[in-house]
Amino acid sequence: xxxxxxxxxxxxxxxxxxxxxxxxxxxxxxxxxxxxxxxxxxxxxxxxxxxxxxxxxxxxxxxxxxxxxxxxxxxxxxxxxxxxxxxxxxxxxxxxxxxxxxxxxxxxxxxxxxxxxxxxxxxxx
Numbered sequence: 001x002x003x004x005x006x007x008x009x010x011x012x013x014x015x016x017x018x019x020x021x022x023x024x025x026x027x028x029x030x031x032x033x034x035x036x037x038x039x040x041x042x043x044x045x046x047x048x049x050x051x052x053x054x055x056x057x058x059x060x061x062x063x064x065x066x067x068x069x070x071x072x073x074x075x076x077x078x079x080x081x082x083x084x085x086x087x088x089x090x091x092x093x094x095x096x097x098x099x100x101x102x103x104x105x106x107x108x109x110x111x112x113x114x115x116x117x118x119x120x121x122x123x124x125x
Contacts, residue, residue: 004024004025004058004059005024005025006022006023006024006025006026006030006033006034007022007023007024008020008021008022008023008034008037009021009023010037010041012046013051015048016046016047016048016049017047017048017049017050017051018041018046018047018049018050018051019050019051019052019053020037020038020041020050020051020052020053021053021055021056022034022052022053022054022056022057023056023057023058024056024057024058024059025057025058025059026054026057026059026060026061026063026064026067026091027059027060027061027063027064028061028063030064031061031063031064031066031067032063032067034064034067034068035066035067035070035071038050038052038067038068038070038071038074039070039071039074042071042074042075042078042080042082043074043078047080048080048081049080049081049082049083050071050075050080050081050082050083051083051084051085052068052071052082052083052084052085053085053086054084054085054086054087054088054091055085055086055088057087057088057091058089058090058091059090059091060087060090060091060094060095061094062094062098064094065094065095065098065100068084068095068100068104069100069104072084072103072104072107075107076107080107081106081107081108082104082106082107083104083105083106083107084104084105085105087101
């Protein structure tokens with residue numbers, strides 16, 4: 001599998017709404033770079049609402065999912081709206097397989113958070 005480069009385009013979408021448009025492979029080092037970008041958009045106060053657009057993402061791994069979940073947690077803690085949108089293909093399947101697709105779709109939907117927590121497999125002790 002050939003790794004495609006990773007890029008992020010930040011767009012202000014009126015008022016205090018920001019859209020991060022991701023493209024390419026979101027894994028490994030790219031995922032590590034994504035986490036601070038998302039956190040900065042939320043914590044620095046750029047956005048009362050942040051959309052992370054995965055339309056052009058060609059590959060998403062567990063590290064990429066972790067970056068998106070970190071953004072979700074930060075948004076909830078800071079009172080910002082957070083939505084991961086336009087996941088397709090492999091990225092959509094990865095979000096579904098990890099059980100976070102509904103939760104990441106809307107940080108203001110607490111029912112999706114509860115469902116994600118309840119659908120987790122039990123921890124082995």
